[in-house]
Amino acid sequence: MYIRVEAEVRPTEDLEKVLIAVKNIFNGRITIEDKGNGYFLVKGESYSAESLLKLHELLRMYRILDAARKNLVKGTRGNIITFMLHKQAAFVRRISFVDSERESPLGAIVFTIETSDPDKLIDWLAPKTSMGRPLWEIDMPED
Secondary structure: OEEEEEEEEOOOOOHHHHHHHHHHHOOOEEEEEEEEOOEEEEEEEEOOHHHHHHHHHHHHHOOOHHHHHHHHHHOEEOOEEEEEEEHHHHHOOOOOEEOOHHHOOOOEEEEEEEOOOHHHHHHHHOOOEEOOEEOOOOOOOOO
């Protein structure tokens, strides 16, 4: 499994706040790349689903498993899952999925996950629900 997280930091933004936003939802290795002209790129990288534990927890805390599942399934192409989260929502430890960069005025946090079993990862992160409750909980994928 390979997980990449990217969030652009524009000149009008506070780099520290974007870093906090990413750390609120991802606990892998995080680096900052200076793109020049006041732009930075906050990049996260991991080879383990463990780095998604914060996201896993927040999806349950805010009871948005159905919305998360829909977005994860929609963003699956072969063995790659791609989805975007609202940067400002992540700063306050909330999860808000966005369909395009335009929905997050300062840009989104983009997740790209490559895994041998996308269905298993989705079932772990966002299982199907009934009346707002998960129908199952499975162990974290090891891939």
